[in-house]
Amino acid sequence: MATIYDVAKKANVSAMTVSRVINNHPSIKEETRKRVEKAIKELDYIPNRSAQSLISKDSKLLSLIVTDVSNPFFTSIARGAEDKAHEEGFQLVFSNTDENIEKESSYIKSAVSRGIDGMLLTPAGDASTKNVEALTRHHIPFVLIDRDVEAIDTDIVIGDNVDGTNKLLNHLYELGHERIGFVTGPATVSNVREREGAYVDFLKKHQLPINENWMFRTDLRKVKTSTYIKTLLTMPKESQPTAIYCSSNFLAVDLVNNLHVFGIRVPDDISVVCYDDPHPMPLHNSFFTVVNQPAYQFGYKGMEMLINRIENKEAKQSQKIIYLPELIIRRSSKNLNYDS
Amino acid sequence: MATIYDVAKKANVSAMTVSRVINNHPSIKEETRKRVEKAIKELDYIPNRSAQSLISKDSKLLSLIVTDVSNPFFTSIARGAEDKAHEEGFQLVFSNTDENIEKESSYIKSAVSRGIDGMLLTPAGDASTKNVEALTRHHIPFVLIDRDVEAIDTDIVIGDNVDGTNKLLNHLYELGHERIGFVTGPATVSNVREREGAYVDFLKKHQLPINENWMFRTDLRKVKTSTYIKTLLTMPKESQPTAIYCSSNFLAVDLVNNLHVFGIRVPDDISVVCYDDPHPMPLHNSFFTVVNQPAYQFGYKGMEMLINRIENKEAKQSQKIIYLPELIIRRSSKNLNYDS
DNA sequence: CTGTTAGCGCTTTCAC
DNA sequence: GTGAAAGCGCTAACAG
Numbered sequence: 001m002a003t004i005y006d007v008a009k010k011a012n013v014s015a016m017t018v019s020r021v022i023n024n025h026p027s028i029k030e031e032t033r034k035r036v037e038k039a040i041k042e043l044d045y046i047p048n049r050s051a052q053s054l055i056s057k058d059s060k061l062l063s064l065i066v067t068d069v070s071n072p073f074f075t076s077i078a079r080g081a082e083d084k085a086h087e088e089g090f091q092l093v094f095s096n097t098d099e100n101i102e103k104e105s106s107y108i109k110s111a112v113s114r115g116i117d118g119m120l121l122t123p124a125g126d127a128s129t130k131n132v133e134a135l136t137r138h139h140i141p142f143v144l145i146d147r148d149v150e151a152i153d154t155d156i157v158i159g160d161n162v163d164g165t166n167k168l169l170n171h172l173y174e175l176g177h178e179r180i181g182f183v184t185g186p187a188t189v190s191n192v193r194e195r196e197g198a199y200v201d202f203l204k205k206h207q208l209p210i211n212e213n214w215m216f217r218t219d220l221r222k223v224k225t226s227t228y229i230k231t232l233l234t235m236p237k238e239s240q241p242t243a244i245y246c247s248s249n250f251l252a253v254d255l256v257n258n259l260h261v262f263g264i265r266v267p268d269d270i271s272v273v274c275y276d277d278p279h280p281m282p283l284h285n286s287f288f289t290v291v292n293q294p295a296y297q298f299g300y301k302g303m304e305m306l307i308n309r310i311e312n313k314e315a316k317q318s319q320k321i322i323y324l325p326e327l328i329i330r331r332s333s334k335n336l337n338y339d340s
Numbered sequence: 341m342a343t344i345y346d347v348a349k350k351a352n353v354s355a356m357t358v359s360r361v362i363n364n365h366p367s368i369k370e371e372t373r374k375r376v377e378k379a380i381k382e383l384d385y386i387p388n389r390s391a392q393s394l395i396s397k398d399s400k401l402l403s404l405i406v407t408d409v410s411n412p413f414f415t416s417i418a419r420g421a422e423d424k425a426h427e428e429g430f431q432l433v434f435s436n437t438d439e440n441i442e443k444e445s446s447y448i449k450s451a452v453s454r455g456i457d458g459m460l461l462t463p464a465g466d467a468s469t470k471n472v473e474a475l476t477r478h479h480i481p482f483v484l485i486d487r488d489v490e491a492i493d494t495d496i497v498i499g500d501n502v503d504g505t506n507k508l509l510n511h512l513y514e515l516g517h518e519r520i521g522f523v524t525g526p527a528t529v530s531n532v533r534e535r536e537g538a539y540v541d542f543l544k545k546h547q548l549p550i551n552e553n554w555m556f557r558t559d560l561r562k563v564k565t566s567t568y569i570k571t572l573l574t575m576p577k578e579s580q581p582t583a584i585y586c587s588s589n590f591l592a593v594d595l596v597n598n599l600h601v602f603g604i605r606v607p608d609d610i611s612v613v614c615y616d617d618p619h620p621m622p623l624h625n626s627f628f629t630v631v632n633q634p635a636y637q638f639g640y641k642g643m644e645m646l647i648n649r650i651e652n653k654e655a656k657q658s659q660k661i662i663y664l665p666e667l668i669i670r671r672s673s674k675n676l677n678y679d680s
Numbered sequence: 681c682t683g684t685t686a687g688c689g690c691t692t693t694c695a696c
Numbered sequence: 697g698t699g700a701a702a703g704c705g706c707t708a709a710c711a712g
Contacts, residue, residue: 113386260624353698
């Protein structure tokens with residue numbers, strides 16, 4: 001509650017001198033600084049950032065928007081982002097859009113009104129383009145994470161979806177799987193599209209059967225894989241897929257749980273692999289065969305680029321950082337070659 | 341970049357009128373409001389929250405401090421807290437203390453300087469008392485989550501550590517375990533202390549052996565359970581514990597991974613159970629037998645109490661909400677009774 | 681090395 | 697119903 005004037009009065013100096021002490025201005029006599037610091041401590045004075053921001057136009061506040069922190073993938077991104085932000089003296093406001101464009105829009109607006117210095121964003125979908133305009137109009141730098149959006153020109157940290165898909169499918173293929181299903185999200189999300197494209201390409205390249213009924217597209221929020229399973233069960237055994245590729249960890253968990261409900265065992269009856277580890281603290285006996293992305297790095301590196309943009313105001317070439325995912329073979333995928 | 345004056349000029353009214361429109365003040369002629377809203381839209385005007393906060397003394401900004409969002413337990417707390425905050429029109433700044441009192445102190449200071457309206461805090465330890473003083477001095481309401489700190493009088497959401505410990509130990513006891521080890525964190529954390537106390541009480545009550553060497557206390561951040569395992573291995577097989585109770589999920593994961601390195605199988609050679617689920621999206625075949633707390637509720641309810649405190653400024657009786665944990669029996673605990 | 685003045689963008693208070 | 701003046705807490709720009 002104490003203001004800079006209270007400190008000034010107590011230390012017998014002007015407010016300006018107190019301000020200089022707070023901001024470590026060099027030209028302050030040692031003795032004066034001591035006196036001011038004493039007053040600050042005695043009054044328990046903490047500078048008011050709102051007042052500071054009003055003048056300096058910077059807030060040392062950053063915004064992090066993801067679709068859902070509960071997802072271990074985004075949790076790690078958040079942690080990486082916060083670590084880097086903290087190193088550089090920034091703080092992070094975080095929000096979950098739940099894949100909802102309107103929610104995203106309102107979060108972006110309130111971030112702008114907060115005077116944030118920059119934003120790290122996992123766009124909810126292609127429609128994010130118009131939401132992001134609010135940032136460009138207000139000259140607020142931002143960096144995209146995990147998902148690209150056409151027509152948005154800025155730095156981005158992203159995974160190689162073709163590489164990841166190939167690693168996963170190749171693994172299944174080597175294990176003898178030929179009928180491979182695909183469970184995925186809405187096509188308005190770039191990495192969903194890319195994974196889907198890579199999936200189709202892989203099947204074609206290896207002349208594996210492509211079956212519309214083996215593919216299932218669901219809302220990333222209200223996952224309903226049981227519908228999918230029911231469809232599969234209408235097919236004769238020999239035309240059901242022997243493996244399913246899920247384009248996200250949430251989907252895979254839901255799928256495996258539902259398969260279990262139907263009495264279908266993984267991997268004995270069917271193999272399931274997915275993108276992004278559902279196990280945030282991998283155990284030696286973790287279940288899922290996955291292709292894992294360096295999520296912490298996504299956040300950390302993205303934040304680094306963001307802060308860079310903030311501190312070097314001049315317009316510069318946009319960078320795209322592409323991380324390659326890593327295949328982790330575990331227990332959810334079964335080798336068909338040794339089937340008796 | 342447009343200010344309230346730009347809007348005022350464009351709409352041919354005073355800044356005051358614009359302010360009234362923004363804040364939905366009733367006494368504004370419909371036609372004026374329309375005109376102002378049009379100008380706002382055209383100029384893409386977004387009110388400056390710093391300027392607003394400077395006057396109104398509220399920021400609609402809340403602070404959430406946990407030790408580490410990466411831990412699924414805290415991830416859920418964060419998600420619950422953010423959901424409630426969003427419902428009530430608040431935004432959340434989040435920080436990780438990594439169990440570090442100094443980091444906590446600096447985060448609290450910068451939260452105060454931001455003019456946050458309140459704070460949700462998982463205290464790093466008993467020493468948090470002095471950090472929290474900064475909040476009381478500045479009349480900033482706060483609510484504690486998951487860990488109690490003596491001499492801090494405020495609302496708190498917490499789990500019943502005695503109940504949880506008993507559920508876990510009782511489960512082991514029924515399975516025939518009598519030599520039960522304990523891996524835990526620093527005694528400066530309230531729930532660590534309570535779980536430890538309950539552990540000792542349980543053993544005494546059931547006249548089970550208490551062995552100093554079966555107990556291991558480690559730093560919650562740099563977990564080194566391999567030291568512990570080495571100690572156990574120096575003992576003859578028949579005086580090694582048959583089960584180990586870990587007071588947190590991180591500890592259990594580290595322990596099981598290290599046991600595996602030493603060629604000790606869980607649960608075949610030794611059972612391991614723990615507090616708080618390490619599996620954020622539980623699978624039907626998840627590994628750990630745990631006692632699980634409603635982490636999302638911790639965050640949601642804590643936020644509810646916090647906002648309540650903020651909006652009813654008068655001092656009121658502190659509330660303590662105690663949630664009972666739920667025992668989830670899975671595969672990491674083995675029944676000794678049917679041992680051949 | 682330190683102080684004075686003015687003003688950041690907004691809202692409170694009082695007029696009209 | 698609307699506006700003018702003053703000031704929230706701070707710092708940039710100048711003075712001394």
